[in-house]
Amino acid sequence: xxxxxxxxxxxxxxxxxxxxxxxxxxxxxxxxxxxxxxxxxxxxxxxxxxxxxxxxxxxxxxxxxxxxxxxxxxxxxxxxxxxxxxxxxxxxxxxxxxxxxxxxxxxxxxxxxxxxxxxxxxxxxxxxxxxxxxxxxxxxxxxxxxxxxxxxxxxxxxxxxxxxxxxxxxxxxxxxxxxxxxxxxxxxxxxxxx
Numbered sequence: 001x002x003x004x005x006x007x008x009x010x011x012x013x014x015x016x017x018x019x020x021x022x023x024x025x026x027x028x029x030x031x032x033x034x035x036x037x038x039x040x041x042x043x044x045x046x047x048x049x050x051x052x053x054x055x056x057x058x059x060x061x062x063x064x065x066x067x068x069x070x071x072x073x074x075x076x077x078x079x080x081x082x083x084x085x086x087x088x089x090x091x092x093x094x095x096x097x098x099x100x101x102x103x104x105x106x107x108x109x110x111x112x113x114x115x116x117x118x119x120x121x122x123x124x125x126x127x128x129x130x131x132x133x134x135x136x137x138x139x140x141x142x143x144x145x146x147x148x149x150x151x152x153x154x155x156x157x158x159x160x161x162x163x164x165x166x167x168x169x170x171x172x173x174x175x176x177x178x179x180x181x182x183x184x185x186x187x188x189x190x191x192x193x194x
Contacts, residue, residue, distance in 0.1 A: 019043045023056035024063055026070060028077065035077070036070035082155055089160035091126050092152050097164035101145065112141035113166055118150065122162065142166060 020040045028034045032041070038059060041050065050056035057063040099117070101109040115138040123131050137151045145166045152160040 021046050022059045023050055024059055024067060024070070025050075025056050027055045028074075029055060035074035036067050038067075082157055085155035085158035088126070088128065088131075088154055089152075089158050092122065092154075092160035092162055095122070095125060095162060097121055097125065097162070099164060099166050100169050101143070101166055103145070103168040109143045109145065109166075109168075112143045113148075113164075114138065114141045115150075118162065118164070122152070136162070 019042070021043045022038055022040050023046050025033050025035055025037045025039060032039050041056075046056060046058075051058065057066065097118075099113050099121075101111055101113070103109050115134075115136040118136045118138065119131060119133060122128070122136070131154075135152050135154060137153060142148055145168055147163070147165050149161050149163045152162050154160060
């Protein structure tokens, strides 16, 4: 079988790439950016989520004119966030907490003070509506008694310092009882069947 004198042509292999598009964000989206940022996203994500939800605009001449308005909105939001974080930071800096850990005869603590313990205590003491779970930065759980301080990251630009004390429970001695009574074991009553 002869195919003729012409050469057979195959197109070069092309890699399949997803089609991307540029959009202007109108809201703060943590995984992408903030207001007025121009980002590249997949067309389906833009068409099916960002644009219908009003979180982005297509890049056009008219939408590029709105960028200044969005930048002003972004600056205002960021200023509010920083101000709120600074107010909470001053309250945390003034806060003095105390924790009690059970200790053995050698002074070794049973249990520890963790970042979750500190977080929960800050929220209840200051009556905060919201504090990020990972705001309290503790390298390892605290098992030693004494004064400690940890940093609380409230905003990328605002960090507070929390001072707290870990104490052993106070030993309560019974007044008026002799040592002989403490050493005695309770007697067991033995009954016999007849």
